[in-house]
Amino acid sequence: MLKESGNNVALRSRKVLKTLSKKNPSDLVLVIGGGVSAAVAPGVPALRSWRCCIEAVIDAAEQFEVLHPGDVVEFRKRVLREQDLLAVAHDLIRKMSQRTGHSKPSFFQDCLMEVFDDLESHIQNPTILESIVSLMDKGAKVLTTNYDNLLELYGQKMGRPMKSLDLNDEVKVLEWVQSYINYGVLHIHGLYTDPCGVILDPCGYKDVAQDCKLMDELQNLYSNKSFVFLGCGETLRDQIFQVLSLYTVHNKVSMEHYMLVRKENSDTFYKLQADLLLKGIKLMSYGNSFTNFPLYIKELSALICKERTENITHVEIEKLLEPVPNVQPAAQKRKLDENTETGKPAKLNA
Known part of the structure; x- marks a missing residue:
């Protein structure tokens, strides 16, 4: 609670x-x-939402001049108006990877590294x-x-x-x-x-x-x-x-x-x-x-x-009450009583 x-x-x-x-x-x-x-x-703005992450990548792409100014404007419009942001991100990566012709990144890697630079210091x-x-x-x-x-x-x-x-x-x-x-x-x-x-x-x-x-x-x-x-x-x-x-x-x-x-x-x-x-x-x-x-x-x-700790403790107590070879019941009970009084686990020697 x-x-x-x-x-x-x-x-x-x-x-x-x-x-x-x-x-x-x-x-x-x-x-x-x-x-x-x-x-x-x-x-870190890029961590606030998926939309913010894409916007941050677009900003980085603009700074590195890896996107044509017209493409920057178009992608910013798409981020605001389209519901399927995954498709926008996919197209953005492809635009920065034209030589390969698929979604494997090239300049995209530089943009991500810029967006998430020195994350530990931002905790x-x-x-x-x-x-x-x-x-x-x-x-x-x-x-x-x-x-x-x-x-x-x-x-x-x-x-x-x-x-x-x-x-x-x-x-x-x-x-x-x-x-x-x-x-x-x-x-x-x-x-x-x-x-x-x-x-x-x-x-x-x-x-x-x-x-x-x-x-x-x-x-x-x-x-x-x-x-x-x-x-x-x-x-x-x-x-x-x-x-x-x-x-x-x-x-x-x-x-x-x-x-x-x-x-x-x-x-x-x-x-x-x-x-x-x-x-x-x-x-x-x-x-x-x-x-x-x-x-x-x-x-x-x-x-x-x-809850897990309490469950383990309960199981350990149950094991202490199990018969132990070569130990008389009275001796076993004394060991359990000692363990209860001291609050520390005590092993029963065979």
Whole structure:
């Protein structure tokens, strides 16, 4: 339950669904959207939204003079008027890659590097990142639609062996799915430091979609784990996410996923709640202000980790009560009593 923050901003007390708070972190896949990066580094315009990211790339292209002034004007108009921003971004990349004739980047790489230059120095509010790393410590997986590596940078600063993965590396992705990589962050759209892995439409994932083993593993992940969507305004409409999991998995109603959103309008919220429930996704509100988001994630992470810790303690106590070879019941009881009085775990010697 959320409490008032130190700056006397009253936060509405909000409950966390028991089915989520009692999950084992290793049963969770955290889906990180643009809202997380925007909260962590609000000073970077490109992190505020997908639209802002495209606008920032256009600005960089203009500065580097890699787009004709007429094209700059046209793309700025398209960003404002078109709904399918993915198509705009795809065309923008092609325009900066005319020699190759496809969406592989050339000048696009320079523009991305300019847009996301020195990201670590822009981290202002690491609360969400700290909470996510805490869940990763206990086995949670992380998947993201973001191009930035803020989570990896922060995790490395905390001493974790963070790794950035993309779908072009089948071996690493399979290791991540099978939990051989504990601190991997899967970027399904690629990462700005490796623009060749950035793919913006389903056609670009032809090789991935035809890889039956990889697709089966990803879809099994969506079927057997609980996905928790954090800062994901448009992720469910994302064509890549749909191809990989959402619309290729059957029996969605029997699943149990979660999405956190800001509740700006009650009618819109409850309509979305009803729609998502048909897809096996439970909608949760962190409040009516984006400023509540980091604190809610912090409390959610602490609650899930606490529940897990309490469960482990209970199991350990049960094991202490099991018969131990060559130890008399009275001696075993004395050991348990000593452990209870000192508050420290004590091993029973055979």
